[in-house]
Amino acid sequence: MTNPPTLKEVAQRAGVHVTTASRALNPATSSLVNAATIRRVQAAARELRYQPNVIARGLKTARSMSIGVLLPDLTNPLFPPIVRGIEDVLAAAGYTTLIANTDNDPDRQAALFDSLRARQVDGFLAATAHRDDRLFTEAHQQGVNVVLVNRRLDQADVPSVVADDQDGIAQAVRHLLELGHTRIGHVAGPEDTTTGRARLRAYRQTLDDAGVPAEAALIATAGSFTEAEGARATRALLDQAHGITAVVAANDMIALGCLDVFTERGLHCPGDLSLVGFNDMPFVDRLTPPLTTVRVPHYDIGAEAARMLLDRLASPGLPAKSITLPVTLIPRTSTTTP
Amino acid sequence: MTNPPTLKEVAQRAGVHVTTASRALNPATSSLVNAATIRRVQAAARELRYQPNVIARGLKTARSMSIGVLLPDLTNPLFPPIVRGIEDVLAAAGYTTLIANTDNDPDRQAALFDSLRARQVDGFLAATAHRDDRLFTEAHQQGVNVVLVNRRLDQADVPSVVADDQDGIAQAVRHLLELGHTRIGHVAGPEDTTTGRARLRAYRQTLDDAGVPAEAALIATAGSFTEAEGARATRALLDQAHGITAVVAANDMIALGCLDVFTERGLHCPGDLSLVGFNDMPFVDRLTPPLTTVRVPHYDIGAEAARMLLDRLASPGLPAKSITLPVTLIPRTSTTTP
DNA sequence: TTGTAGGCGTTATCAG
């Protein structure tokens, strides 16, 4: 690969010292340089199509202008919009985004975390948190800049940006209650994520508030937010929950698993069972039937988290805020009267 | 952020000089170092959780161990699997992946290209090529390592990994012919992409080979591979193509647009019109009706392209290969007899 | 087998 021009070459062409060229090109220091000199340097830079070597700069400034993003799996349709929000904000601020897929494996997560640190990332955005994740707590305490996305930790001491899980499920459950359902089941998400647990709690709470008992038999738990686990849990749920007429799935992937099992058992949705998801993933509006679900502003969650991280980079030691973004129930065809 | 430990600190702790520590930790040079010394250095490194600073190393070796990936838009479900394939291969080789979204904007593409070069990426994987893209031809000629993914250029001189568009469309058209269709339309992709054009040509060719005339009225062209453009072109197609009983869409996003217009006009699929897509994107098997489409090995395309790039990094000046991966028609419910 | 010197491209610091 042809080597890009260096600052030295630009300086030579402009007939000045490297230092001067550096100052001339850097907006923060260009005020110290003669206007005519600046013009000459800029001209030289343009002619050579000079681009500062971000790596060399990082070595000196101890900043890489890059951010590590930890995801479970980029191919889960939940994450691309989040990543897009992150990238748009970071790129506008001159930062590069480094994405890593942990596949929900704690060892892999730790390895990727180290590997990103070795690349001197200036901070982390993590969508992979488990409730008791020591990694992020410790990193945060050690002064590593971390913002959690979509999920948080049990202790609220690491900054985070999440959706309003509690309110989303409350809306979903109330929607079903209003339709006349009283035997409403829940396929819960993994207990070791705050999303899984918060949604389960909100489900119980909302039924409680309405004076409807939330029987244990109406709840089954998926081991992960996947179609397969959703299907497994749904089979258990249908076996144990008599008279059930509606299901609240902890997210859309799990809802897909529910639909699979409904089909498998010859149950019609929404005729026999109503179903609500969570996330409003792409294409769930085109399923058979179109899925009633809770819309989450994924792009904004990513963008907001990136902004929060940039704020923290600019002002180290800021208190660990936690932002919750509002969600909306999107009623579609998968829910109807019992 | 607490600074990660440096080689110097490791050396101090092990009681040796930095150079010795460097050699001890580097497998390529560790043979020059006393075994006992190596053990002491490695112990020190482990205790400090030392990770070599990839950036500083890159400054010296003039390699950043990172690869730039140019995509139109990560939220298009086509790309996550490709990116996943790329990342898995690159990560295994110690490379980091830098992703950039061009949004199909040539200026943005050029800017991102420069910005990635400023980060000293060792090469590029680009899924954004337009048939006449000068950027990649010129870069390639100047010795920049580029491998094109999914799309190629008119001149075959830049290495590429693509799916067998020609065969995929041939399978789709023959499938419809075998079902008894003779008035088969095509909603073509943008003419300035090789995928768009190759698929259009294959459509014409296959009909020709079967002795079925490919009338101009049976073809409409979408300006981009999007649902909206697919819908627009489909409206034009239905207005102009009399007696049409089947449509081959240039890809699944366009096929979604076709379905929208079918619904809009009260046409039933497949009752009134059969439809075939291309790509087998996630969830098209769950549409109403489940979409007959051509399955493309996206993950493998990404992985293969990454491997090709690694090969080229290892042996500069390798001739510009072009790899085509096979595709399979997946018949579902959106196609039936006329 | 180990240490010394120099440099990768840039910027911070000091002098002029």
Place this chain on the structure above:
DNA sequence: CTGATAACGCCTACAA
């Protein structure tokens, strides 16, 4: 306002 010098963390000669 501009230049000289050193340093960031690592690696590659070369010397000992």
